[in-house]
Amino acid sequence: xxxxxxxxxxxxxxxxxxxxxxxxxxxxxxxxxxxxxxxxxxxxxxxxxxxxxxxxxxxxxxxxxxxxxxxxxxxxxxxxxxxxxxxxxxxxxxxxxxxxxxxxxxxxxxxxxxxxxxxxxxxxxxxxxxxxxxxxxxxxxxxxxxxxxxxxxxxxxxxxxxxxxxxxxxxxxxxxxxxxxxxxx
Amino acid sequence: xxxxxxxxxxxxxxxxxxxxxxxxxxxxxxxxxxxxxxxxxxxxxxxxxxxxxxxxxxxxxxxxxxxxxxxxxxxxxxxxxxxxxxxxxxxxxxxxxxxxxxxxxxxxxxxxxxxxxxxxxxxxxxxxxxxxxxxxxxxxxxxxxxxxxxxxx
Numbered sequence: 320x321x322x323x324x325x326x327x328x329x330x331x332x333x334x335x336x337x338x339x340x341x342x343x344x345x346x347x348x349x350x351x352x353x354x355x356x357x358x359x360x361x362x363x364x365x366x367x368x369x370x371x372x373x374x375x376x377x378x379x380x381x382x383x384x385x386x387x388x389x390x391x392x393x394x395x396x397x398x399x400x401x402x403x404x405x406x407x408x409x410x411x412x413x414x415x416x417x418x419x420x421x422x423x424x425x426x427x428x429x430x431x432x433x434x435x436x437x438x439x440x441x442x443x444x445x446x447x448x449x450x451x452x453x454x455x456x457x458x459x460x461x462x463x464x465x466x467x468x469x470x471x472x473x474x475x476x477x478x479x480x481x482x483x484x485x486x487x488x489x490x491x492x493x494x495x496x497x498x499x500x501x502x503x504x
Numbered sequence: 505x506x507x508x509x510x511x512x513x514x515x516x517x518x519x520x521x522x523x524x525x526x527x528x529x530x531x532x533x534x535x536x537x538x539x540x541x542x543x544x545x546x547x548x549x550x551x552x553x554x555x556x557x558x559x560x561x562x563x564x565x566x567x568x569x570x571x572x573x574x575x576x577x578x579x580x581x582x583x584x585x586x587x588x589x590x591x592x593x594x595x596x597x598x599x600x601x602x603x604x605x606x607x608x609x610x611x612x613x614x615x616x617x618x619x620x621x622x623x624x625x626x627x628x629x630x631x632x633x634x635x636x637x638x639x640x641x642x643x644x645x646x647x648x649x650x651x652x653x654x655x656x657x
Contacts, residue, residue, distance in 0.1 A: 399525035463610050472554075494544055
């Protein structure tokens with residue numbers, strides 16, 4: 320087989336940041352999920368935290384049915400936040416480097432106590448309105464990118480495969496329309 | 505329910521969450537710009553994260569039940585994540601898709617995003633709680649009306 324330079328060029332344009340940071344990150348997300356599953360038998364998703372945490376402040380039946388799992392879901396979410404901070408303190412700060420990690424150029428970097436932090440340039444209204452729809456949609460649709468996308472697809476669940484196909488397709492269409500309307504960032 | 509749990513139950517979940525969040529940071533999924541760039545076909549890396557994680561999980565989900573009957577910290581049987589299909593999967597998936605496409609952020613990535621320093625993501629997290637509360641308020645009411653809410657998920 321002879322590698323076609325035109326084809327290689329096209330592939331490089333589709334992956335301007337390479338694939339290793341994505342593949343390694345995905346591997347770690349999978350390992351975190353597996354560690355919890357091995358110990359507890361729970362295929363953990365991230366979005367139920369939203370409803371289960373509301374059970375602390377609301378008596379509604381829809382939230383109260385998560386009382387049994389709300390404590391560990393807070394612990395899971397706190398871990399995810401801390402994991403993001405651990406990444407910021409190491410690779411994002413340049414303290415640790417690897418040929419597998421591509422820093423990228425998005426957003427704004429700033430520094431607090433020697434740790435390089437990052438913030439988005441996406442407009443707050445997009446984050447808020449999008450967040451409301453994510454909150455409604457993941458709860459009605461029985462899962463998000465981790466529940467359906469990682470655990471459900473990993474379980475070869477037809478429900479989750481259909482769910483992922485639905486939200487991926489709609490998200491691509493939405494992002495294309497938003498960009499075509501000139502909304503940026 | 506939580507009182508008789510194994511003392512290592514929460515520590516294990518915490519460590520699992522840290523690895524999970526570190527992976528979301530490393531893969532730049534905690535950066536909404538990178539997700540939007542995927543949805544605009546400018547950088548096709550995202551499927552390597554989601555399907556990479558799904559493959560790793562899938563191997564564990566498939567193999568573990570062959571070696572053990574129950575998880576050591578809970579005594580729960582190893583089961584796959586299978587949920588019943590109904591119209592809600594399509595409706596909810598579509599609503600989530602619009603929100604994800606508009607903002608570039610999903611729940612797990614939003615938590616990790618806060619960790620990498622993205623204070624602005626509090627707008628999205630606030631929105632997610634508002635959305636989750638709105639659907640819970642509505643469904644608790646319609647569920648009480650039907651008087652037959654069979655908890656499915």
